[in-house]
Amino acid sequence: MPRPPRPRFPGAMYHVTSRGVRKADVFTDARDRLRFQQIFQNVVERLEWRCHTYCLMTNHFHLLIETPRADVSAGMQRLNGIYAQWFNWRHGFEGHLFDRRFGSVLVEGHAHLLELTRYIVLNPVRAGACGHPGEWRWSNYAATIGERDRPAFLETAWVLSLFSQEPKRARELYREFIAAAPPRYFGRVSGSGTRTRPDQPYPYTPGKRSASRLTSSAAGRPTTFR
Template identity: 45%
Template sequence: MARALRIKYPGAVYHITSRGNKKEPIFYNPKDRLAFFSTIKSVIKLHNWICHAYCLMDNHYHLLIETPDGNLSDGMRDLNSNYTQVFNKTHSTVGYLLQGRFHSFIIEKETYLLEVARYLVLNPVRAQIVQHPKDWEWSSYNATCGLSHGESFLTTDGILAMFSIDKAKAQQQYKQFILDGLYGDSIFKSVKHKGILGSPQFIHEMWKQSQKTFLVEAIPKEERIIGRLSLEDIFSEEGVTREARDKKIRMARILCGYSVAEIARFLKLSQALVSKISRKD
């Protein structure tokens, strides 16, 4: 069965989550959290990442990462394996700390970076752990709005620059932006599956480029797309060659997550043919 793709390219931005095995805690105390900070600091330096935001909960963490070198998987392998080693040594345990593979979706930076950053730092509030994001010291909120010096691996300039070139003004606007989200719905509230967060144009452009220069790898099929193109949009062009049609079928199936039955019904093709096309390299 066709599976979704983990898209990698220089400059890609991702929201990343990784959860404890069997939903168990991955941070028991502040010492564990500081050990994670030390680990991710090394990973960010080694892999030339940019960390725009983060939030450490008890049994999972959130990161907002930009990868100038298009090396998400390499860095995540180092981060999770190295932190697991540190955790197991500290607590005299063995085995898997984290639950399977990390989850990620790629973000259209210009449109959704701020929304995702807000989602991250509001996690402790939505989980009813604290009443205000400033009360949770294990997120990037305080550093971004100037209430603390922050961790050295965090880069706040990218987010603040989207508000104002004046840093003090940008920090105030950032605070208000975060607070404006306290009583609104999360952008992910109605979304169960993750894959891409972007406009239809962004998604379509990524698919076109993936045929040329993107590096991709398979990820679990349950990871899908937010804001995906409709089948009407994907197949809107008439008179295309069979090769072009087949590429569009693979786009609909693999990247956008449509079922074989949905595509076959739309194109008036047999499910067997659509399934065969979807499996082609």
């Protein structure tokens, strides 16, 4: 049975995930991750994407991206394709690096967005790679709270504005929000008996689909946390 087409429209925001074939590693060291970030920056600039949150793990990655045009599939094919060619050249491999179909979930509201920002940066903690998201070099967390330089492809201002219009206060509230994550974000069994894994998409079931499109430039001011 053919797979259903992805929802695509200008100004959409997506949680995008991609993992290695048979869960094999797609990043082996810092050089791999730095090269991936360089290629991603090129895609962001070329397609005018906005990246609000990201995390590079070992056998997969997460991106929270906003696409001014309906080009998420084209952009991901370019990103994964160019990186896979470089990775195979560097390591002497052949064949597919990533699963053929990347995962994408349409972000459907500010509540969904905020939970995604927390879920993504907690991936390395959930996987046991570190004890705190600030210890993981390969996510946006440290840059968002102002403890590390921001990569050129990352935008932090809009997510922070959801917490407060005052930058220092926004960073404090963002930090508190991440720290207050419930048990399900760490792969523990929830009341429903389900368990999440670091390489799974965010365990969120949206309610009735919103008729509006969530974008950082959308009209109206989001609710802030005080």
